[in-house]
Amino acid sequence: MREIVAEVKNLKAGYGNRVILENINFQVFKGEIFMILGGSGCGKSTLLKHMIGLYKPMSGDVIINGKSIVNTDGAGKREIMRSFGVTYQGGALFKSLTLTENISLPLEEYTGYPKDVIEKIAERKLELVGLDGFGDYMPSEISGGMAKRAGIARAMALDPELLFFDEPSAGLDPISSAKLDELILNLRNKTGTTMLIVTHELDSIFSVADRVIVLDRESKGIIASGKPAELLHESPNPFVREFLSRSDMKRKV
Amino acid sequence: MTHGYPKFTEFVGAATWKFLCDCADILAFTGELFAAACEAVRHPKKIRWRETLYYMDMCGSDAVPITLMICFLMGLILGFQGAVQMHKYGGDVYLAPLVGASIVKELGPLMVAIIATGRAGSSFAAEIGTMKVSEEIDAMMTMGFVPSRFLVIPKMIAMILVLPMLTAMGDAVGIIGGMLVANIKLGIPFEAYYNMTLWGVKPFYFFEGLTKSAVYAFIIASIGCMRGFEARTDAMGVGRAATSAVVTSIFLIAVADALLAFIFSSINES
Numbered sequence: 001m002r003e004i005v006a007e008v009k010n011l012k013a014g015y016g017n018r019v020i021l022e023n024i025n026f027q028v029f030k031g032e033i034f035m036i037l038g039g040s041g042c043g044k045s046t047l048l049k050h051m052i053g054l055y056k057p058m059s060g061d062v063i064i065n066g067k068s069i070v071n072t073d074g075a076g077k078r079e080i081m082r083s084f085g086v087t088y089q090g091g092a093l094f095k096s097l098t099l100t101e102n103i104s105l106p107l108e109e110y111t112g113y114p115k116d117v118i119e120k121i122a123e124r125k126l127e128l129v130g131l132d133g134f135g136d137y138m139p140s141e142i143s144g145g146m147a148k149r150a151g152i153a154r155a156m157a158l159d160p161e162l163l164f165f166d167e168p169s170a171g172l173d174p175i176s177s178a179k180l181d182e183l184i185l186n187l188r189n190k191t192g193t194t195m196l197i198v199t200h201e202l203d204s205i206f207s208v209a210d211r212v213i214v215l216d217r218e219s220k221g222i223i224a225s226g227k228p229a230e231l232l233h234e235s236p237n238p239f240v241r242e243f244l245s246r247s248d249m250k251r252k253v
Numbered sequence: 254m255t256h257g258y259p260k261f262t263e264f265v266g267a268a269t270w271k272f273l274c275d276c277a278d279i280l281a282f283t284g285e286l287f288a289a290a291c292e293a294v295r296h297p298k299k300i301r302w303r304e305t306l307y308y309m310d311m312c313g314s315d316a317v318p319i320t321l322m323i324c325f326l327m328g329l330i331l332g333f334q335g336a337v338q339m340h341k342y343g344g345d346v347y348l349a350p351l352v353g354a355s356i357v358k359e360l361g362p363l364m365v366a367i368i369a370t371g372r373a374g375s376s377f378a379a380e381i382g383t384m385k386v387s388e389e390i391d392a393m394m395t396m397g398f399v400p401s402r403f404l405v406i407p408k409m410i411a412m413i414l415v416l417p418m419l420t421a422m423g424d425a426v427g428i429i430g431g432m433l434v435a436n437i438k439l440g441i442p443f444e445a446y447y448n449m450t451l452w453g454v455k456p457f458y459f460f461e462g463l464t465k466s467a468v469y470a471f472i473i474a475s476i477g478c479m480r481g482f483e484a485r486t487d488a489m490g491v492g493r494a495a496t497s498a499v500v501t502s503i504f505l506i507a508v509a510d511a512l513l514a515f516i517f518s519s520i521n522e523s
Contacts, residue, residue, distance in 0.1 A: 052395050078397035092392035095384075096304070106396050109299075151392075 003030040005162050005194045011060035013050045020046045022220050033195045038215035044198045084162040085155030091147030093139040099150045100135035106157045125153040145176035162194045169201040181208045282479045289401040301407050308411035312373040324423035328430025336438045345439045349446045350453020352431030357458045361424040366469035370502040374477035378498035381481025382491035409474040416470035417463040461517045476502045
């Protein structure tokens with residue numbers, strides 16, 4: 001039986017009284033690349049923000065590495081948060097710190113390693129994402145694609161078992177986007193890290209994802225889940241088939 | 254006409270509710286800040302001293318010229334207005350204690366705090382608001398950090414250290430401003446003015462002014478940061494947060510001033 005790294009149970013989420021998502025159930029297994037797909041405004045980022053503990057759901061639960069992030073508060077919740085990494089749309093690097101300092105920050109806080117060891121680890125993480133030699137750069141001095149890669153390096157600083165990505169390809173040109181997909185695949189293959197990616201980028205689906213779920217704005221829930229290739233041919237939902245066939249066509253072209 | 258009453262009642266109700274919610278938020282944030290401060294006292298090595306020095310420079314040394322200029326002008330204006338009135342009643346000699354006590358006890362700390370609110374308070378709100386827009390606060394939280402420890406404590410330490418120093422400098426130049434007017438307008442020699450200032454301004458007044466200044470520093474840093482955390486992530490959010498930081502801080506400074514004036518006058522009388 002495959003080990004479950006993250007699980008969402010009967011999640012109902014929204015803002016104020018407005019329900020965005022309901023009856024959301026899925027599991028993410030160790031070592032897989034799991035994608036959350038859907039059109040704009042279907043609640044992909046909302047789901048991610050509830051999964052990483054930034055928002056409390058209206059009901060339901062999110063289990064990360066066997067612990068409920070919904071029903072835990074304070075230090076316990078921060079402990080769960082430390083067990084995963086998150087990369088944000090724009091990288092979310094701390095602008096007042098260099099790339100090395102950005103990556104060193106969680107290591108300084110949680111490891112107690114000496115400074116030179118922390119710097120070495122930070123350099124290695126930058127190498128891992130193809131940014132060796134950029135450690136002294138400030139976030140404002142690098143491109144958007146590089147900022148996203150630096151964000152991945154920072155998210156991987158503590159070697160988490162699970163990495164969340166919020167729209168990793170958003171705002172990137174097709175070549176940078178393809179390189180980022182390649183990087184995500186390489187990282188998974190090298191480190192075995194489980195990846196959960198929220199995206200609406202069609203290009204990434206077939207080249208990166210092991211399994212996907214598709215969210216729908218109208219039904220506020222999951223309308224399909226499974227392997228992309230299977231869903232492309234076998235999904236009973238015409239929207240899902242069309243969504244994935246456009247991605248497949250684009251890939252073939 | 255009768256339709257106006259329910260609307261007015263609704264408006265008053267909504268405004269009162271908003272005010273109470275705001276008070277509750279300020280209390281909750283103060284509590285969080287207190288916890289972060291305790292953590293900082295227990296683990297001083299974990300305080301981000303480099304950032305603290307940066308904010309000391311930003312709120313302190315960068316603010317020296319404008320603060321001194323405004324305090325000097327304040328002393329000049331107070332001296333001028335005082336000189337006109339005092340001269341009418343033959344009380345020229347009391348101009349020095351009037352200017353000295355007013356500046357040291359009230360106007361110095363108040364003016365410096367208002368300048369700091371405009372410079373640092375709004376800047377704190379804008380900085381944290383921008384970090385919120387660029388998801389840096391979210392990143393901090395998902396890394397398991399407590400944002401207030403990282404973002405508020407260095408600003409708070411910097412402000413509490415720097416504002417009383419600025420106030421002391423402002424007090425000195427304010428008194429010099431009054432001294433100039435007294436010399437030019439009333440012909441009071443500098444030495445006599447100096448001696449009268451020493452006679453009229455008691456050391457306790459300095460303690461009172463500097464204590465007020467430290468309290469204002471706490472208000473400016475905490476409200477600036479709090480409004481930054483509350484900033485909406487839309488286009489106008491950061492601007493609104495900065496404006497709100499300035500307005501709320503000045504209001505709370507006025508309230509704190511009234512309370513502290515009452516407390517200190519009670520202590521002084523006893």
